[in-house]
Amino acid sequence: MSDHPLVDPSESVYGAVHLGYLVVHSQRLAxxxxxxxxxxxxxxxxxxxxTLRFRLDDRACRFLIRRGTAEDVTALGWHVDDHETFDRILARVSDRGVPIQEGTAEDCALRGVERLWRxxxxxxxATEVFTAPITTDEPLRMLSSGWVTGEAGLGHVAIVSREPEFMHAYYRTLFDSRLSDFIDENVSGLKMKIRFLRVNERHHSIAVANIRGLKIDPIRTRVQHVNIQSATLEDMLAAFGRVTDxxxxxxWSVGQHTNDRELSFYCVTxxxxxxxxxxxxxVITPELDRAWTATTYQGISIWGHNTVAPSPLDKFDQLRNVVARLRTPEITVPELIGSTGK
Known part of the structure; x- marks a missing residue:
């Protein structure tokens, strides 16, 4: 069955929301x-x-790297097409008693937006929403020939969660996200289920993974990975070579995914x-969207995506992170979960 919105179509914000930027706090700016x-x-x-900023297109900022101790993504910035939709989203937040903070002038300048609310x-x-990104005519100075953004947004974010139903419901309540599909995967003997959520024509802007039957989060960082999309196959392969060199x-080495058919590689930031x-x-065009049926795929990849063995130190850090997270509840926003229906 198609994944229909849970609100009146006239009230839906689906299609008018796009991942705009992400904020990272790190001590490793060099x-x-x-x-x-x-x-x-x-x-x-x-x-x-x-401060370090990365551009991929005419937007003033797509990645904001600020000096800080988190060594992680600390905020996701979402571009909303118009003020009416923006007001509708903020009303969903404020009506449920969730505190909203307006970004300072410095916050906005760093992120390349006119105004934002967090x-x-x-x-x-943190979730940050804005309507007016700042663009620049300054020529791009980069090794890549280009990146795919536009209506599809910056890319996607994948998160491992011990409370996946709460996360699904959060983005459904906030952005009227739709289910694209599921992937069942077996990683080192652990069964993992991943749900892929879209908010526009990009196959997914959020992927939420949980390990079935095991209430742990095996990674230290809040996000497992961030995705960006090369304009050409040659660009993607050239980046793979540079990362290695x-x-x-x-x-993960170069491979192709089962569900969205993307060719890609994964490296560690x-x-x-x-x-x-x-x-x-x-790309889930409006024509495809109307008839889209969520499917469950067995395995992440059609071919490739071979894992690159971590070092013994990496394995020790992973075990230490698992033990620490067994004692730490996962942060949720219960006011914005609505129904946690599967």
Missing amino acids: DWHRFGALAIGLHTDRPDAD FPGPKGI LGFRMA PSGFELEVGWNPV
């Missing part, structure tokens, strides 16, 4: 500069000693979460 500019091939700006998100990742750790660089995923 490593991030080398990773982003020389390995991935992004345009890099350095506004000050504590409120809590799952796993402690410069000594950054590869997580200086902050420890992964970056997926992909090419040519399925």
